Amino acid sequence: MTKRRNIIGKNLLDFRNARARQPEIVRSVQKDAKYTEELAEDFSDLLRLTGARSWIKYNQLCKLFAEITYHGFASSNNLQTLGEEYTGVIQVDSAYMNIPSRLLQLVSIILEFGGDALFHRVLEKLEKYIKDNEAIVPDAKQKLLKVLWIMHSSPQYIKALHKSLFYLRSSKYQISKRITGLNYVLIRHWLQPEFSLYGYKILGVISFLQVTVSLIINAYESWKDHRRKTLENMNSSSRRLVSAESNANPEKSDAPQCILCLEPRINTTLTPCGHLFCWNCILDWLDERDECPLCREKLKKSNLIPLQNYL
Structure with missing residues (x-):
């Protein structure tokens, strides 16, 4: 891994027009996913040495621990990940002026790899509170539970729509990056070959249509179920x-x-x-x-x- 500050120097103004495109960002994420999977397997093998009971109980956490460890180590030491170094990209803040703070990077990592579990856990707590609260009238309780059910199934559609937007506009690949405002720029953008991005735009249109049709079908099925x-x-x-x-x-x-x-x-x-x-x-x-x-x-x-x- 390479030191970020040594790479970009004191000024990031030249990188405003060197935003990373879809190919570099996708390859970087895929490369990092490969390394985190290997690290998760290593953690799983170590956990197996503690006994079958512990392995069965905690094995599912190995992947989450590997992802947070891998990305957390790079962010805490102000380093590129192996995927970022492989594709020549680097994270900057929303203004393309500075390296993002360690706290902001940590928030991005937690949202990326633990956001789904945290979101569903909060919804489960709200659902239990609504069911156990006798002060809420039955009609209002039923409507609130229906809203929570919609929220439970919404992340997959939000992610799909977000990904289709990324393919169309080369925006942010992860929702966590959009929330925290982190961006990717190319370090040696003058050496990057020209790629045709029409394939990504077509993929974005197809992804958007697929999500739209899926939403319409699910809405129709819900309406039929309500009518029944x-x-x-x-x-x-x-x-x-x-x-x-x-x-x-x-x-x-x-x-x-x-x-x-x-x-x-x-x-x-x-x-x-x-x-x-x-x-x-x-x-x-x-x-x-x-x-x-x-x-x-x-x-x-x-x-x-x-x-x-x-x-």
Whole structure:
């Protein structure tokens, strides 16, 4: 590793126009990942010597410890990582004027390698607090838990969108670098060969479209699930009402049953093939398949005939 301050000297103004591009940053990150994986394997082998119980309990922490040790050692000693030295890049502050402080680099390392675990841990604590807090009304509690569920699944989409932005604009590859404002510059930018970046821009567009389509599909699935639960609650309320009426009027307890819910039919609906179901039951069925539950004849929602004053 090479001393950073010895490399760049006293002035970084010349590096404002020497920002590292996608190829250098990606290769640097990949090179560092290779070395941290090897270091994690070494830590795992050492941990194995302490016994099988300890190895099983703490082996998953070896990778995190290796990443923090590897990058922390370079930052605390004001050094380039092996990946940065390999590609000829160096970290500078957001103004491209100075080497970033050790504290800022440490925050960046913690966010990069421990940010996900910390984020999910905080959400778990909030979820437990909301569930155990009796002062929160049930409706508000349900909405807050739904927001937390969305936040639990959001990091993967945020990372994918951030990466697509990096491919398009050669911005920051890691979210931790964007939060802390750290940048990469090329040390010997005048010696770097010219690369065509159109491939990275195409990859950025493809990544953005992929994330967008995935978000739309997940949103649609969530809407379908919410609609299904709403219909189930409506059916449950209707059945309780019918049950109460049946108890009040025993002669109605012999009402025909719906073959789907095995309960007295509610809002009886006729199919073209001559079968009768609850209105909501047959609609839910047709959401999954377009055929009659009994005879398997092709069936669409537009073919259903609601019957009035019919049991």
